[in-house]
Amino acid sequence: TTTTTTTTTTTSSNSSSSHTPPSYRYDIILAADTLYSPKSIADFILTVKMLLEPKQGRAYIATQRYYFGLGGGLLKLKEVVRKDKSITLRECCDYVTGTGVTKTIVCLAHKKKQI
Secondary structure (H helix, E strand, C coil), X not given: CCCCCCCCCCCCCCCCCCCCCCCCCECEEEEECCCCCHHHHXXXXXXXXXXXXXXXXXXXXXXXXXXXXXXXXXXXHHHHHHHHCCEEEEEEEEEECCCCCEEEEEEEEECCCCC
């Protein structure tokens, strides 16, 4: 079994610097509880788009609908994706954690280009 760890640094999507695509893209990205802050969601989406294989890649993210007191979560993610127009979001399933918190797993993918 081989494990690969990649660290990627991005700048704010509001900055004027350009992003260099990585030399390798991933078929699957997994993330959980990464969307606490509304301010970081656009950068998170940008990072996923840069690292996700364009044709068949999928990112599966487990998140709460809303992180009380923090403002992030699924509702804010949907808002950012709706504005982005280059990535799709599909809700896969809901589950309840051992502490009674309901989480939703969503799937992100690059939009297919229309011919």
